[in-house]
Amino acid sequence: MQILAQHGFNAGTRISQALEDGLIDGVIYGAKDIAPARLLEKCGEQAANHPASIRLFDPQYYASILAAEPGVRLGALDGDDAYPYFGARRRRDLEHEDRVRGDLEACLDYQRTLPVTAFIAPNIVVRRSLDSVEATIAKDFLRNAATVHGRLHDPRPLFATLAISTDALRDRIELQNFLQEVTELESPPNGFYLLIEHPDHDIPPSLEEPDILSRWMLVNRVLSLSGYEVINGFADVLAPYLGAAGAGVVATGWFNTLKVFSLKKFAPISGKARQPVPRYASARLLKTIRHTELESLRAEFPEILNGSATDSYYNEDEGSRPSTIGEALQNWDCLKQLTELVTSGNPEASINSILGALDQADETYAVIAASGISLRDRSNNEHIQVIRDELAAFRELAEI
Numbered sequence: 292m293q294i295l296a297q298h299g300f301n302a303g304t305r306i307s308q309a310l311e312d313g314l315i316d317g318v319i320y321g322a323k324d325i326a327p328a329r330l331l332e333k334c335g336e337q338a339a340n341h342p343a344s345i346r347l348f349d350p351q352y353y354a355s356i357l358a359a360e361p362g363v364r365l366g367a368l369d370g371d372d373a374y375p376y377f378g379a380r381r382r383r384d385l386e387h388e389d390r391v392r393g394d395l396e397a398c399l400d401y402q403r404t405l406p407v408t409a410f411i412a413p414n415i416v417v418r419r420s421l422d423s424v425e426a427t428i429a430k431d432f433l434r435n436a437a438t439v440h441g442r443l444h445d446p447r448p449l450f451a452t453l454a455i456s457t458d459a460l461r462d463r464i465e466l467q468n469f470l471q472e473v474t475e476l477e478s479p480p481n482g483f484y485l486l487i488e489h490p491d492h493d494i495p496p497s498l499e500e501p502d503i504l505s506r507w508m509l510v511n512r513v514l515s516l517s518g519y520e521v522i523n524g525f526a527d528v529l530a531p532y533l534g535a536a537g538a539g540v541v542a543t544g545w546f547n548t549l550k551v552f553s554l555k556k557f558a559p560i561s562g563k564a565r566q567p568v569p570r571y572a573s574a575r576l577l578k579t580i581r582h583t584e585l586e587s588l589r590a591e592f593p594e595i596l597n598g599s600a601t602d603s604y605y606n607e608d609e610g611s612r613p614s615t616i617g618e619a620l621q622n623w624d625c626l627k628q629l630t631e632l633v634t635s636g637n638p639e640a641s642i643n644s645i646l647g648a649l650d651q652a653d654e655t656y657a658v659i660a661a662s663g664i665s666l667r668d669r670s671n672n673e674h675i676q677v678i679r680d681e682l683a684a685f686r687e688l689a690e691i
Contacts, residue, residue: 292534292630293317294623295345297525297544300324300366305545305619310341314601314623317345317408319484319524319542321549322374323354323366323557331405338406345408345540349484349524350398352413353454354557355380362559376401376413385415385428388435395432395439403443410445412436412480414452416488416554417459421469429453430472437478448481450522453510454552456488460506463688470510474517482520485510489553501677504529505684508536512638512689515539525552528578530626531648532678534633535641536685543626545619569618571605572625573597577652577678579622580670586611592659599624638691642682649675 293316296306302324309315318337320330334346357363358379368377376397384390398413414432417425433451440449453473460466487507507529514521515537523533526541527550533541543549547567548556570579573595580588580595585605588595596602601624604617613621632648634640656672665671685691 292530292538292633292635293345293540294530294626294630295319295347295522295540295542296623297321297542297549298324299544299546299549301546303616305616307336307340308616309620309623310337310344312620314620314627316540317341317347319347319349319411319522321349322351322377323364323368326367326372327374328372334406346406347409347411347450347484347522348402348405348407349411349452350374350376350402350413352377352394352398353416353452353486353554356382356415357554357557364557364559374401382424382428385431386424388431391428391431392435392439395435396442399436399440399443399449403445407447409448409450409481410440411484412440412449412451414454416454416456416486418456418488418490419458421455421459421462421465423459426459426469433473433480434476434478437476437480440480441478450482450484450520451480452486453483454486454488455510456490457503458490460487461502463506466506466509470513474513474519479519482522483514484522484524485514486524486552489551489555491553491555501680502684504532504678504681505688508532508681508685509688511536511538512685525550527551527622528572528626528629531629531632531641531645532682534630535638535645535682536689537638541626541630543622545615545622569613569615570622571611571613571618572622574625574628575652575655576672577629577648578670578674580666582611582613584666584670587664588659591662592655594655597621597625597628599628601625638689642686642691645682646679649679 296315296318298320402410417429436451511521511533521538522540523538524542527543530541569582571585572579574597575595601621604613605611632644653675
């Protein structure tokens, strides 16, 4: 599996260092957090310094539906020097196929000017139901993307954005019917940029609630079996489970809003934002824990450490508190280790390997609990049974 950086605000040197250290295979630049001139500069530097790396641009067109709302945060998508393809859209505007084609042309034509390795076609988020007007609009974008791309006469491949809310995933029959239509497109793209959107006000650390991970996995399974490459944006620690289902590429960033996809990242800020507490990604626990929890556990339970070079960013002399750059590098490094659980093209072997890792994590948590140490909600073992249940649900859905 390949791991990409999900670019966002305050990138600093995180991405360049991760590329230099071989922790990531490329970048998905996010339009909101980088101005067009800066994007051209950074993407060009990446192409020159790491020519084999993957370079993609998420146009974040899905924010156009929100663009007219008061206080919306569009960043570089708005203003005098904004991206030329972006503008506010109402749903009824997009019910006209000529508008869909026009926006596809503008967006892909802009990307032609960038040193990207592939194009990402825009789309909206299907937020409520896969049998709805929103779903019809999304399918119009999918149906027209390859035709518009073909007119560019550019050999670089095309990935079509497929963005679905967790609410829309819950109806199994609607999902199966929708996927059948997607896999039967007359003019298909080369692959899909898959985003699963969390609509709640509070963005969770990862999508592990019932019925979501299994269906995210099913989408990967169906698309990969149909010959498409699937890039999973904002996947973070769910990477190995998606890989078991057929995903070849996953992406994640350094803030919560770059680890879980939500349109709330464009919403007005309510109140003062709190600084996140640094966390350590433990391959043994299949989860992240606070740096303070790492500090209290590492001497007695050294197995929770990954044993890789990025552990050095969590220096015991500094209370196991990493720099912001070190935290991001360690997280990408852990994902690389977790993807080793995946046997490419063999979901059964991959799931069995993951189940073994879950058993090992459960045992480690039990030993920690027996020592009298309690962990916070975001760090405890509640994810283990949820993931076991989701793997079983996926096996049933995919008939594995």
